[in-house]
Amino acid sequence: MLARASQRLLQIRQAFRQLPQASRSFSTALNYHIDSPDNNPDLPWEFTDANKEKVKEIISHYPSNYKQSAVIPLLDLAQQQHGGWLPVSAMDHVAKIIEVAPIRVYEVATFYSMFNRTKVGKYHLLVCGTTPCMIRGSREIEDALLKHLGVKRNEVTKDGLFSVGEMECMGCCVNAPMITVADYSSGSEGYTYNYYEDVTPKRVVEIVEALRRGEKPPRGTQNPKRINSGPEGGNTTLLGEPKAPPCRDLDAC
Amino acid sequence: MGLGQLASRALLRSTRLAASKPHHLLLRRAVVSTPELHNSEAAAVEAQPEPDLPKRTPVAGARVHFPNPDDAIEVFVDGYPVKIPKGMTVLQACVIAGVDIPRFCYHDRLSIAGNCRMCLVEVEKSPKPVASCAMPALPGMKIKTDTPLAKKAREGVMEFLLMNHPLDCPICDQGGECDLQDQSMAFGSDRGRFTETKRSVVDKNLGPLVKTVMTRCIQCTRCVRFASEIAGVQDLGMLGRGSGEEIGTYVEKLMTSELSGNVIDICPVGALTSKPFAFKARNWELKGTESIDVTDAVGSNIRIDSRGPEVMRIVPRLNEDINEEWISDKTRFFYDGLKRQRLNDPMIRGADGRFKAVSWRDALAVVAEVIHQVRPQEIVGVAGKLSDAESMMALKDFLNKMGSNNIWCEGNGPSPNADLRSGYIMNTSISGLEKADVFLLVGTQPRVEAAMVNARIRKTVRATNAKVGYVGPSADFNYDHEHLGTGPETLTELAEGRHPFCSALSNAKNPAIIIGAGIFGRKDKDAIFSVVEAIAKNVNAVRPDWNGLNVLLLNAAQAAALDLGLVPESDKSIESAKFIYLMGADDENVDKLPDDAFVVYQGHHGDRGVYRANVILPASAFTEKEGTYANTEGCAQTTVPAVPTVGDARDDWKIIRALSEVAGVPLPYNTLSGIRSRIGIVAPNLLHVDEREPAAFSSAFLRPEVKDKPDKTPFERAVDNFYMTDSITRASKIMAQCSALLSKK
Numbered sequence: 001m002l003a004r005a006s007q008r009l010l011q012i013r014q015a016f017r018q019l020p021q022a023s024r025s026f027s028t029a030l031n032y033h034i035d036s037p038d039n040n041p042d043l044p045w046e047f048t049d050a051n052k053e054k055v056k057e058i059i060s061h062y063p064s065n066y067k068q069s070a071v072i073p074l075l076d077l078a079q080q081q082h083g084g085w086l087p088v089s090a091m092d093h094v095a096k097i098i099e100v101a102p103i104r105v106y107e108v109a110t111f112y113s114m115f116n117r118t119k120v121g122k123y124h125l126l127v128c129g130t131t132p133c134m135i136r137g138s139r140e141i142e143d144a145l146l147k148h149l150g151v152k153r154n155e156v157t158k159d160g161l162f163s164v165g166e167m168e169c170m171g172c173c174v175n176a177p178m179i180t181v182a183d184y185s186s187g188s189e190g191y192t193y194n195y196y197e198d199v200t201p202k203r204v205v206e207i208v209e210a211l212r213r214g215e216k217p218p219r220g221t222q223n224p225k226r227i228n229s230g231p232e233g234g235n236t237t238l239l240g241e242p243k244a245p246p247c248r249d250l251d252a253c
Numbered sequence: 254m255g256l257g258q259l260a261s262r263a264l265l266r267s268t269r270l271a272a273s274k275p276h277h278l279l280l281r282r283a284v285v286s287t288p289e290l291h292n293s294e295a296a297a298v299e300a301q302p303e304p305d306l307p308k309r310t311p312v313a314g315a316r317v318h319f320p321n322p323d324d325a326i327e328v329f330v331d332g333y334p335v336k337i338p339k340g341m342t343v344l345q346a347c348v349i350a351g352v353d354i355p356r357f358c359y360h361d362r363l364s365i366a367g368n369c370r371m372c373l374v375e376v377e378k379s380p381k382p383v384a385s386c387a388m389p390a391l392p393g394m395k396i397k398t399d400t401p402l403a404k405k406a407r408e409g410v411m412e413f414l415l416m417n418h419p420l421d422c423p424i425c426d427q428g429g430e431c432d433l434q435d436q437s438m439a440f441g442s443d444r445g446r447f448t449e450t451k452r453s454v455v456d457k458n459l460g461p462l463v464k465t466v467m468t469r470c471i472q473c474t475r476c477v478r479f480a481s482e483i484a485g486v487q488d489l490g491m492l493g494r495g496s497g498e499e500i501g502t503y504v505e506k507l508m509t510s511e512l513s514g515n516v517i518d519i520c521p522v523g524a525l526t527s528k529p530f531a532f533k534a535r536n537w538e539l540k541g542t543e544s545i546d547v548t549d550a551v552g553s554n555i556r557i558d559s560r561g562p563e564v565m566r567i568v569p570r571l572n573e574d575i576n577e578e579w580i581s582d583k584t585r586f587f588y589d590g591l592k593r594q595r596l597n598d599p600m601i602r603g604a605d606g607r608f609k610a611v612s613w614r615d616a617l618a619v620v621a622e623v624i625h626q627v628r629p630q631e632i633v634g635v636a637g638k639l640s641d642a643e644s645m646m647a648l649k650d651f652l653n654k655m656g657s658n659n660i661w662c663e664g665n666g667p668s669p670n671a672d673l674r675s676g677y678i679m680n681t682s683i684s685g686l687e688k689a690d691v692f693l694l695v696g697t698q699p700r701v702e703a704a705m706v707n708a709r710i711r712k713t714v715r716a717t718n719a720k721v722g723y724v725g726p727s728a729d730f731n732y733d734h735e736h737l738g739t740g741p742e743t744l745t746e747l748a749e750g751r752h753p754f755c756s757a758l759s760n761a762k763n764p765a766i767i768i769g770a771g772i773f774g775r776k777d778k779d780a781i782f783s784v785v786e787a788i789a790k791n792v793n794a795v796r797p798d799w800n801g802l803n804v805l806l807l808n809a810a811q812a813a814a815l816d817l818g819l820v821p822e823s824d825k826s827i828e829s830a831k832f833i834y835l836m837g838a839d840d841e842n843v844d845k846l847p848d849d850a851f852v853v854y855q856g857h858h859g860d861r862g863v864y865r866a867n868v869i870l871p872a873s874a875f876t877e878k879e880g881t882y883a884n885t886e887g888c889a890q891t892t893v894p895a896v897p898t899v900g901d902a903r904d905d906w907k908i909i910r911a912l913s914e915v916a917g918v919p920l921p922y923n924t925l926s927g928i929r930s931r932i933g934i935v936a937p938n939l940l941h942v943d944e945r946e947p948a949a950f951s952s953a954f955l956r957p958e959v960k961d962k963p964d965k966t967p968f969e970r971a972v973d974n975f976y977m978t979d980s981i982t983r984a985s986k987i988m989a990q991c992s993a994l995l996s997k998k
């Protein structure tokens with residue numbers, strides 16, 4: 001009995017030694033709001049006139065007694081309009097439009113990590129950190145970005161242009177590693193959300209510099225030898241026209 | 254740890270479980286069975302139950318109600334057949350069958366969340382364990398609650414729940430009455446495999462009543478559902494996701510509900526606990542006394558938890574007809590007022606204007622001497638808001654014997670109409686309000702006047718979309734309502750059918766009209782009543798099968814006082830009084846008293862009443878005496894002494910009995926049963942304790958006709974500050990904090 005207990009103690013000690021519990025990093029920000037000069041409920045917030053039309057259009061997609069279904073598209077629109085993040089007054093405004101209590105909107109905005117509740121850069125760079133990308137070197141990609149921009153994760157550069165965050169799988173594993181650039185530089189009209197795939201630490205820095213110059217680097221795979229998600233150097237299989245499916249002769253039935 | 258070791262441990266545990274099983278069943282079988290209680294039909298159909306399966310009783314005496322007998326289905330719980338109505342969940346079926354399923358998120362009175370997974374059971378032909386709280390029972394379902402699979406599932410869920418739960422039971426106020434503690438003892442493992450650090454969560458500030466230790470939270474969302482469904486304040490929410498998930502308000506916000514204290518009871522762990530009760534006592538040190546609340550006219554059923562001579566806390570008691578299982582914050586937290594500003598000794602005001610403590614003998618002698626020096630019509634008695642029926646009976650008998658009939662209860666106004674009981678009680682009954690489909694609130698703000706009645710109205714509005722029309726000053730409601738107007742002219746419009754709300758009222762099947770007791774103080778009270786009765790007649794609100802004409806009283810003493818006929822002879826009696834007996838009456842306007850009037854204040858708190866008093870007679874509070882109270886629906890209930898009284902105080906009726914002896918007009922009863930048999934002659938309904946006695950005749954048909962029209966003055970608020978309405982709540986520090994922080998200005 002004593003031997004087992006001491007063995008268990010040893011195991012626990014070992015577990016602690018192996019896992020340095022520095023800090024658990026969560027991709028999401030704080031789950032509560034702290035008043036600040038640029039983010040407090042007293043600040044006025046309105047949709048722009050152009051976006052008011054869009055709001056009407058979005059709400060028209062849902063039955064009039066289920067207005068609250070529009071919460072995610074409206075929050076997204078508000079985020080695009082407000083330079084990539086949602087101040088608490090914008091959430092309150094959305095709550096007013098869809099006629100629910102503000103807390104019901106806060107619940108949604110805190111749940112989805114793509115809603116930013118703190119300031120982000122005009123170009124918000126999101127590095128995929130999920131297993132396939134991680135195996136293909138997403139850590140190095142992130143390190144390269146952070147080092148180049150001189151910021152920490154979720155921190156905005158001094159000029160307000162860039163911020164780097166982490167995202168979970170964006171469905172681009174075949175072209176791993178990848179980053180996403182959310183472009184809030186020209187409001188909700190010019191908003192883009194582009195994938196840059198097959199990136200290397202060198203290439204991401206080039207992309208950042210191109211963005212800084214105001215260029216729009218081509219999205220998609222950054223490997224010149226690939227077309228979309230096809231294999232490097234051209235197709236190796238499925239070279240001819242695929243055969244028509246058998247037994248789908250509808251006239252025969 | 255090696256794989257082999259794990260396997261051997263698992264094996265060990267399963268054999269242990271198997272070994273303990275027969276013992277467990279044996280215990281359960283010892284329960285006495287009363288089959289007719291739970292499934293009489295099933296018993297009738299199956300005259301011969303399976304011989305090897307002894308009957309079980311439903312958990313906590315749960316009853317099955319079949320709205321439609323054809324909809325009954327039969328399921329099997331651990332082999333026992335039970336008949337249940339269609340639409341019940343598996344968990345409810347198990348409860349009927351006498352199996353208590355462990356649960357955290359499920360609560361009878363809240364919507365189903367199904368997120369704690371503690372209620373997993375095995376259902377035959379189902380590939381996985383089933384969350385019984387969210388699964389509807391289907392005919393012929395074979396539910397197994399005691400199988401290794403169900404046990405393993407519970408143990409696994411419990412291990413996950415405890416992963417992030419701190420091990421601070423020794424410093425947790427929920428310790429001893431914690432669902433997580435109890436269920437981990439019953440269903441959990443003796444060890445966990447989690448070696449990482451536990452998460453920690455920032456505590457929230459929900460106000461002066463609810464203390465939060467959010468690290469203990471297990472995210473059952475009961476409080477979120479309670480706040481949005483029952484209390485009607487959409488403040489709490491579930492923020493974040495995954496392991497970062499937490500309960501909160503996001504923006505800094507206090508929980509401004511009059512029912513917020515109930516989240517303390519529904520929280521299955523120690524995340525939400527009582528702030529005033531924090532670190533004061535352990536629940537096993539407390540003596541529970543089942544009593545009733547007297548801070549409003551609802552008469553909520555409460556349990557007074559005391560330690561020695563001190564009331565430590567007040568918690569609700571289940572009563573489906575009155576307060577269900579909730580109580581208002583005033584009921585729950587005013588108890589610290591019982592320890593402050595108490596009157597300990599009989600006192601006489603000396604020539605220098607200061608009070609001097611004297612003996613009972615001296616105090617009573619002085620009062621008896623003075624009362625004989627004034628003329629009988631100059632004697633006035635006022636019963637306070639918190640008076641019980643016994644003391645009001647004794648006071649009335651005593652003053653009648655002295656030749657005066659100027660006695661009333663404060664709040665009932667200068668000329669109360671006590672002739673017809675239906676004219677001052679809630680005829681629909683509180684639980685009957687659930688059947689109403691249109692409400693008309695006349696000069697009453699139920700949210701501050703009677704929070705539990707308001708909760709019932711809200712429940713009805715939520716369940717059936719009942720319409721609510723309100724006539725009175727602008728007020729705070731936590732359900733949809735139409736503000737029809739502020740004064741009696743709106744009522745006249747309604748009575749004459751000129752108001753748009755009339756169509757809603759006349760189309761209603763069961764309209765409920767609620768008149769606030771605040772209008773008792775108005776001069777045109779009879780005219781208003783006759784207008785409201787005209788509305789009731791127009792919309793057919795009073796029928797043999799439905800009486801929708803209600804009065805919502807404000808104070809605990811009001812109904813019993815009117816039952817006992819505490820009606821003053823003249824409404825100007827206070828201006829000519831020479832001797833006034835205030836029995837706990839603090840809100841009576843004593844400024845109008847002549848300067849040479851002699852004021853006796855008998856009560857338990859040094860409140861407004863004592864400023865003008867010449868003699869103080871200390872009485873016991875409702876937690877210290879046995880007394881009968883009738884609530885606003887006319888249900889008589891009794892308080893039970895929970896703690897000894899303070900100092901030299903005595904029960905109210907005993908003081909009056911002693912005074913009558915000293916004054917030479919002894920009352921003919923010496924005991925509580927004696928005084929109750931006297932009450933039985935005057936108002937027999939007050940002796941039918943815990944039974945609501947409906948009023949026999951409707952006042953609408955017997956009242957004399959009123960010729961004059963109501964005047965134009967708009968209705969006023971009857972209760973300004975929900976948290977401070979009587980002498981005990983005004984003495985309470987917690988209530989003072991609440992009214993400073995939470996009352997809406």
